[in-house]
Amino acid sequence: xxxxxxxxxxxxxxxxxxxxxxxxxxxxxxxxxxxxxxxxxxxxxxxxxxxxxxxxxxxxxxxxxxxxxxxxxxxxxxxxxxxxxxxxxxxxxxxxxxxxxxxxxxxxxxxxxxxxxxxxxxxxxxxxxxxxxxxxxxxxxxxxxxxxxxxxxxxxxxxxxxxxxxxxxxxxxxxxxxxxxxxxxxxxxxxxxxxxxxxxxxxxxxxxxxxxxxxxxxxxxxxxxxxxxxxxxxxxxxxxxxxxxxxxxxxxxxxxxxxxxxxxxxxxxxxxxxxxxxxxxxxxxxxxxxxxxxxxxxxxxxxxxxxxxxxxxxxxxxxxxxxxxxxxxxxxxxxxxxxxxxxxxxxxxxxxxxxxxxxxxxxxxxxxxx
Numbered sequence: 001x002x003x004x005x006x007x008x009x010x011x012x013x014x015x016x017x018x019x020x021x022x023x024x025x026x027x028x029x030x031x032x033x034x035x036x037x038x039x040x041x042x043x044x045x046x047x048x049x050x051x052x053x054x055x056x057x058x059x060x061x062x063x064x065x066x067x068x069x070x071x072x073x074x075x076x077x078x079x080x081x082x083x084x085x086x087x088x089x090x091x092x093x094x095x096x097x098x099x100x101x102x103x104x105x106x107x108x109x110x111x112x113x114x115x116x117x118x119x120x121x122x123x124x125x126x127x128x129x130x131x132x133x134x135x136x137x138x139x140x141x142x143x144x145x146x147x148x149x150x151x152x153x154x155x156x157x158x159x160x161x162x163x164x165x166x167x168x169x170x171x172x173x174x175x176x177x178x179x180x181x182x183x184x185x186x187x188x189x190x191x192x193x194x195x196x197x198x199x200x201x202x203x204x205x206x207x208x209x210x211x212x213x214x215x216x217x218x219x220x221x222x223x224x225x226x227x228x229x230x231x232x233x234x235x236x237x238x239x240x241x242x243x244x245x246x247x248x249x250x251x252x253x254x255x256x257x258x259x260x261x262x263x264x265x266x267x268x269x270x271x272x273x274x275x276x277x278x279x280x281x282x283x284x285x286x287x288x289x290x291x292x293x294x295x296x297x298x299x300x301x302x303x304x305x306x307x308x309x310x311x312x313x314x315x316x317x318x319x320x321x322x323x324x325x326x327x328x329x330x331x332x333x334x335x336x337x338x339x340x341x342x343x344x345x346x347x348x349x350x351x352x353x354x355x356x357x358x359x360x361x362x363x364x365x366x367x368x369x370x
Contacts, residue, residue, distance in 0.1 A: 106140025
């Protein structure tokens, strides 16, 4: 955090959700140390909607509750919640922050989106942030002051006056003794939980699904990309590569079904060889595959498509009588859901026109909002 004196740590979203919920739960605790200020930057609206009921409860207990997000603010914010719109170009748009402050208590999480991922159970859970958090009142005070400076000109007069009243009251009283002891215990528990999550797979044990590239079916791919869960456009670029691997006509009749099955496994192995641990692939049809590769530029994605061609061409050493025709289509987007139908249509076009690698125009959430 900017005022903590500690360097930010690279953390996954799944680990930071636990911290943010702990801060919110502390804000909901029944105490007599008010007034309470709560400020939260959610990046995008779907993340707020997941916590809507929690923030309705917080607003019922707090003197001031402020939430910020990119995109149009909900017209039906809970009573007592003040919304602040953020521009997509504002550096606050990539910040996920939660601050709770009273005269006797304070806690803050400040996380900056890296636009990267690491292997996790879902694409969303593996998003990476540079983050810091604290359960010390004076550090929360510093964050409340920083956010006030950034948001003051966007706040209604009543919300700003209430914010300032909390700050004035906090400054009147010293911080509570023993904060460092409580925070040390919290950090120990958080560190142990994170180490347990990251524990390496012992030698000889099959890696779990999140530790290796996986060939999924379509329902599993849908769950991994969280297309029907809490995910938002505009936060993470993802490359989607459709691949059609067509064998010569009559191959099953000439070489036998058993040989074709071995060749199919060889094709899957060749496709998997280009994947990173964070990537996933799905077999859509007998000859069609889809690769999903987070946090790649278009140039990098096109290079991966080129490696797909090289890897499949290498199968000729093992299957010299089977010359595969390979066509691919590449899209890079930060929209959700992913443009799977568009990529499949582009693969059809590439195969029909004999194009090795077709590219779709980049799809941006910002452009989509008009």
